[in-house]
Amino acid sequence: MTMAYPYDLILFDLDGTLIGTAPEIADAVNDTLTVLGHPTVSQQAVNDWIGHGTRELLIQALAQLLNTSTQQVREAEAFPAIEAEFAQHYQRRCGTRSHLYPHVRETLQALRAAGVKLAVVTNKEGRYTQTVLDAHQLTPLLDHVISGDTLPVKKPDPAGIHDCLRRFGVAPGRALFVGDSSIDVATARNAGITVWALPYGYNMGEPIESCQPDRVIPDFSALTTLLSACDTAASA
Numbered sequence: 680m681t682m683a684y685p686y687d688l689i690l691f692d693l694d695g696t697l698i699g700t701a702p703e704i705a706d707a708v709n710d711t712l713t714v715l716g717h718p719t720v721s722q723q724a725v726n727d728w729i730g731h732g733t734r735e736l737l738i739q740a741l742a743q744l745l746n747t748s749t750q751q752v753r754e755a756e757a758f759p760a761i762e763a764e765f766a767q768h769y770q771r772r773c774g775t776r777s778h779l780y781p782h783v784r785e786t787l788q789a790l791r792a793a794g795v796k797l798a799v800v801t802n803k804e805g806r807y808t809q810t811v812l813d814a815h816q817l818t819p820l821l822d823h824v825i826s827g828d829t830l831p832v833k834k835p836d837p838a839g840i841h842d843c844l845r846r847f848g849v850a851p852g853r854a855l856f857v858g859d860s861s862i863d864v865a866t867a868r869n870a871g872i873t874v875w876a877l878p879y880g881y882n883m884g885e886p887i888e889s890c891q892p893d894r895v896i897p898d899f900s901a902l903t904t905l906l907s908a909c910d911t912a913a914s915a
């Protein structure tokens with residue numbers, strides 16, 4: 680018998696939820712800073728800057744090093760060239776030091792086999808999203824991917840979720856967001872869908888409980904167990 684899950688569509692954040700990407704993001708940022716003749720930044724600092732896309736992360740790193748505002752970095756004449764330099768390093772680093780979190784692949788496979796539509800909604804720019812997903816052979820398991828530059832707005836704007844709901848003809852009550860940060864919780868709340876959160880990702884240094892997701896789940900095996908329990912409860 681095919682498992683009937685309580686959700687027809689599950690949307691996943693990428694960085695810190697499906698894949699631990701922080702080490703190779705730090706490598707690319709530090710490659711860039713080294714070329715520019717700046718000191719490097721720590722892994723912890725990079726972890727805490729993840730969330731608004733790699734462009735914003737690079738801006739934060741430069742603002743800290745140059746002791747200036749993010750606005751000034753964003754508007755600096757030299758910034759486009761720095762971003763282009765970073766792009767080369769990040770494309771090269773993508774997939775080299777990231778890792779899939781435990782039980783992610785089996786969970787996505789099981790959900791897909793049960794007919795649940797699966798999508799990624801990330802703030803990471805599209806070209807890097809694709810490289811990271813391909814490096815971990817996740818692309819064939821996903822029905823749709825929305826990156827930080829796919830739409831005119833990114834998370835916490837709910838447009839990415841709305842796009843997926845429309846695309847798959849799913850009502851908000853039948854969709855679940857699984858993420859690792861306050862940005863993900865806010866995005867799901869803005870779209871009016873349920874949100875479960877993992878505690879091991881990147882939440883700008885804050886414990887995930889402080890964002891008040893509907894549930895905190897320890898890992899992906901718990902996700903399957905909880906969804907199956909919902910099924911048992913529904914059919915009891």
Ligand SMILES: O=C(O)COP(=O)(O)O
Nearest residue numbers: 693694730731732801802
């Ligand atoms: O690239 C980022 O900063 C954030 O990416 P995420 O939305 O997948 O967490």
